[in-house]
Amino acid sequence: MVKGIVLEYRIDRRSGVATYLQIVQQTKQALRMGLLEPGDRLPTAREVVEATAINPNTVLKAYRELEREGLVEARRGLGTFVRATLGTGPADSPLRGELTDWARRARAAGLEREDVAALFTSVLKEHFEGDDT
Amino acid sequence: MTEDPALTAEGLGKKYGGRGRGWALRGCDFALPAGRICALVGPNGAGKSTLLALAAGLLRPTEGTIGAPAREHLAYVAQDKPLHPRLSVADTLRMGRELNPGRWDSALAKRVVEGGGFSSDTLVRHLSGGQRTRVALALALGKRPGLLLLDEPMADLDPLARHQLMGVLMADAAEHGTTVVMSSHILTELEGACDHLLLLHGGRVRLDGAVDELLAAHTLLTGPVADLAPHTVVESRATGRQLTALIRHEGPVEGPWETSEPSLEDLLLAHLRTTEGAPA
Structure with missing residues (x-):
């Protein structure tokens, strides 16, 4: 305990x-x-x-x-x-796995860390616009 | 936590003897609620050390009164950290225990000294400035005071030791609700740790209150030069048509300005800069 x-x-x-x-x-x-x-x-x-x-x-x-x-x-x-958990993305979820694959492909395609972050942020913004952070 | 004051001053003044020496403190009124971590700030000669020594009962007021706990319930660490040079660290702590029968917290005192990188049989006179600070703080905290008065406690500590000892102080406050008053020039040391502010200048109290409330009462603004009434301007600077000002606002700030809440450092620097030229 x-x-x-x-x-x-x-x-x-x-x-x-x-x-x-x-x-x-x-x-x-x-x-x-x-x-x-x-x-x-x-x-x-x-x-x-x-x-x-x-x-x-x-x-x-x-x-x-x-x-x-x-x-x-x-x-x-x-x-x-x-008392409660938040979200549905624990460290080993399938979503994380997919994101890991995606990050690997982005890197292989020659994207820099900042490019990836910017891309991710813009997609995030597109889909979660107006939501509370 | 109670809201009973741990330290109060009413019309408090102190004048040192000797020709040509003026008032070190004058007309000070404040009430510090118990359980607060209070930053005592002001330029050199503002009266900070005098106020702490009055609170510790080492000086008598020339006029007015100061209300502080009885001697056995307060601890005071002076700027020069007076310790017995020929005693070992262990003997110093033993002396602390003997001087504070029935209330000495030997585990806490040991914990403060540990991590200082010296053995407890080292003589005090062989300690560095920072190590002496550790021993002085151990002696003060071991007493389990209700009110802890610290005059420039961290001045001769390296950043790591400073962070560690500030952590020890905050842990003690969390556990025992100790009220702490500490003077310092190092603003980053105070930001985050202190929830109450007492700003002295020229022997008088210029700012006094909970840090949250003081910050919320002020606004930092930039924009076109214009009349800022009815707000009280603490400091303002105009560069061409651009105005930067720290104000204590009266009601909502309406106008073509960009506004934000100042940091503790913004607030202190603005007040210190504007009181600089003011008559003491």
């Missing part, structure tokens, strides 16, 4: 993105990738601030936001636990 820390946050102070949002986004990303699963415990505020040197209230604010979205729940005295 007791596992080590499953997630480490990386805070970029120069990104212009609010610190609590970085924590929210990285947690969601881990949920999408299947790195976090229902029942997993998020690191405690103490563990996060010791590693990142950010203010404890920032972590609590991020966790409250995740809780409000129904993704995690706080259990008194025990910690904050994952």
Whole structure:
């Protein structure tokens, strides 16, 4: 039941993105990738601030936001636990496999990393226009 | 976390003796809520060290009052980190335990010292500046203070040690709800860690409040030169027809400007630059 820390946050102070949002986004990303699963415990505020040197209230604010979205729940005295998964693209899904093939073909065709990223972003934009990120 | 203040000042003033020496602090009023991590900022000579020494009970106010916890519930690390040069690190921590019977957290004190790259039988006088900071912080945190006063705590630490020790401080605050007041010139050190700001200049409080609220109350704008009333202009610069300004807004900002919320660094630099020429 007791596992080590499953997630480490990386805070970029120069990104212009609010610190609590970085924590929210990285947690969601881990949920999408299947790195976090229902029942997993998020690191405690103490563990996060010791590693990142950010203010404890920032972590609590991020966790409250995740809780409000129904993704995690706080259990008194025990910690904050994952309740739900996000998206349908865990690390080993068929979709990922197809994307891996596609990336391989793009590279073989001589596309640079930036070209691929630009292409991907433009397709993403075309199909998910107006959606919340 | 309670909202009872951990540190208050009312009409606080301090004048040092001696001819030609003016007021180091004057007319200071503030109430710092408990559990906050407060950045104490201001140019050299603004009164930061005086304020910390008053809060620690090492100086008496010339006028007004300062409300701080009793001696045994606060810890103060002075800028020069006074330690006994001929004691070993282990002896220094042992002294901490003996001076704080019943409340000494020896595991925490050890954890702060570890990672400093020196053995605990090293004599204090053989430690580098950064290593002494570690020992001084261990001594302060081991006391489990409700209020921790730090005067330029990170000035002589390398970036890695600074990040580590800031992490230790934040972890302590997360676990015990410790209120921390730290003075610093290193703005990047404060951004992200501090949720409260006290800006001093010329012995007076220029800004005081929760960082979130202060940032939300200000707007950074660029656009054509125009009258910015009714907003309060903190700083403005015009280059040709282009205006860049930091304002404290009164109501919504309407006009042909591009606006954004300033960072803590933007806010501090603007206030520090404009108070520079102001009479002390």
